[in-house]
Amino acid sequence: MSSNTSKNSRFGENLAPDWLHAGLDHVWLPYAQMKTASLPLAVAATRGSRIVLTDGRELIDGIASWWTACHGYNHPHIRAAVERQLKTMPHVMFGGLVHEQALTLAQRLAALMAPADLGRVFFSESGSVAVEVALKMAVQYWRNRGVRERTRIVSFTGGYHGDTTGAMAVSDPEGSMHAAFRGLLPQQITLELPINEASEEAFAALLAERAGEIAAIVVEPLVQGAGGMRFHAPQVLRKLREAADRYGILLIFDEIFTGFGRTGSLFAFQAAGVVPDILTTGKALTGGTLPLAATLANQKVFEAFWSDNPADALMHGPTFMANALACAAANASLDLFASEPRLEQVAQVSAALSRDLAVCWGMAGVKDVRVLGAIGVVELDRIGDLDGLRQRFVEESVFIRPFGSIVYLTPAFTIEPGELARLTTVLIRVVAELGRT
Numbered sequence: 001m002s003s004n005t006s007k008n009s010r011f012g013e014n015l016a017p018d019w020l021h022a023g024l025d026h027v028w029l030p031y032a033q034m035k036t037a038s039l040p041l042a043v044a045a046t047r048g049s050r051i052v053l054t055d056g057r058e059l060i061d062g063i064a065s066w067w068t069a070c071h072g073y074n075h076p077h078i079r080a081a082v083e084r085q086l087k088t089m090p091h092v093m094f095g096g097l098v099h100e101q102a103l104t105l106a107q108r109l110a111a112l113m114a115p116a117d118l119g120r121v122f123f124s125e126s127g128s129v130a131v132e133v134a135l136k137m138a139v140q141y142w143r144n145r146g147v148r149e150r151t152r153i154v155s156f157t158g159g160y161h162g163d164t165t166g167a168m169a170v171s172d173p174e175g176s177m178h179a180a181f182r183g184l185l186p187q188q189i190t191l192e193l194p195i196n197e198a199s200e201e202a203f204a205a206l207l208a209e210r211a212g213e214i215a216a217i218v219v220e221p222l223v224q225g226a227g228g229m230r231f232h233a234p235q236v237l238r239k240l241r242e243a244a245d246r247y248g249i250l251l252i253f254d255e256i257f258t259g260f261g262r263t264g265s266l267f268a269f270q271a272a273g274v275v276p277d278i279l280t281t282g283k284a285l286t287g288g289t290l291p292l293a294a295t296l297a298n299q300k301v302f303e304a305f306w307s308d309n310p311a312d313a314l315m316h317g318p319t320f321m322a323n324a325l326a327c328a329a330a331n332a333s334l335d336l337f338a339s340e341p342r343l344e345q346v347a348q349v350s351a352a353l354s355r356d357l358a359v360c361w362g363m364a365g366v367k368d369v370r371v372l373g374a375i376g377v378v379e380l381d382r383i384g385d386l387d388g389l390r391q392r393f394v395e396e397s398v399f400i401r402p403f404g405s406i407v408y409l410t411p412a413f414t415i416e417p418g419e420l421a422r423l424t425t426v427l428i429r430v431v432a433e434l435g436r437t
């Protein structure tokens with residue numbers, strides 16, 4: 001992607017802001033083949049469920065900025081909390097120092113985890129790091145107990161847990177965008193979720209044979225997100241819990257996508273009625289405003305680190321962990337979950353998605369239509385031209401970002417019914433067009 005490419009874009013010369021041409025040759029964009037990627041959209045502002053582009057166009061947002069902006073953009077309550085915090089202390093290191101926003105947040109998060117006793121909160125600045133911390137906790141849990149053989153993590157096909165090395169190693173080796181790293185990552189164990197007789201048998205056989213080398217099982221509860229928005233039933237999680245208990249293995253739920261209402265309950269584990277030993281959260285934790293993530297551990301895990309031996313400590317401490325601005329935003333976001341009817345709004349979004357997307361059943365090229373909470377998915381047999389499809393949505397003034405073979409919506413829970421109807425109408429029209437080509 002060179003500035004030549006950008007000048008050939010749909011921007012008229014006079015509409016493209018100077019910073020776009022000047023900066024594009026120096027920035028490295030995510031998940032993009034920089035040589036062939038189409039020009040990213042230049043954004044001037046966001047508000048509610050709208051993305052305002054520098055050329056004046058306004059898009060209705062169907063993705064909520066990678067599933068983070070659960071209250072919509074620029075919620076005044078979060079903005080005010082961050083502004084207040086900015087005046088007194090944007091950041092202070094968390095080593096040897098603590099502050100009110102972080103400790104209040106830790107206490108509030110622990111309370112929200114009921115009925116789980118996930119009472120210890122370790123803060124970091126991204127979901128991937130929260131996963132790294134969870135994996136590190138799990139392996140060191142065993143080492144601190146004198147068991148050095150239990151170092152492997154069991155994870156599942158279709159799973160995605162982030163882009164850092166440890167997180168990549170527990171993501172689907174093929175389907176998680178990390179295939180280029182096959183053979184180069186720490187050796188973990190990936191198999192099918194136990195969703196039917198054959199996969200249950202394979203899972204049982206694995207544990208019977210290799211439990212002695214397994215530290216933990218990691219799973220995204222109820223929905224595997226970036227690996228393809230695949231849903232599974234609560235009883236699958238129950239099976240994982242039973243097996244973990246039988247063999248003394250730790251169970252990690254990665255709720256970075258599913259947490260904070262996305263699947264219909266505040267956390268997916270609460271709807272499933274299955275409690276993990278370690279849980280990761282991020283994304284919507286700050287209402288999509290500032291980078292913050294957390295790894296929560298139960299008392300059993302924490303106790304393995306509680307000792308007179310300094311070598312038993314958890315040696316992790318990101319520079320910006322528990323950033324005060326981010327913690328203030330997260331506290332304000334939790335206020336909104338308490339004071340505004342978010343979960344009712346999720347139920348309304350869910351009902352609208354189920355009702356409206358049902359029409360895609362039976363359309364040419366449609367393989368599946370599924371909805372859970374505020375997640376609506378239309379899975380196609382295949383998407384030939386992903387980039388073209390993304391641009392087609394922009395032409396219709398919506399921001400929908402299909403990947404793999406799925407077109408999906410994960411809007412803000414506060415989206416106006418008319419805006420949601422526009423998203424589903426456009427999605428249906430474009431899927432129908434695809435079926436005709």
Ligand SMILES: Cc1ncc(COP(=O)(O)O)c(C=O)c1O
Pocket residue numbers: 126127128129131160161162163220225226254255256257258282283
């Ligand atoms: C389930 C899950 N875990 C981990 C991550 C990684 O989070 P981050 O992108 O903040 O590093 C993601 C991001 O999509 C995710 O969906």
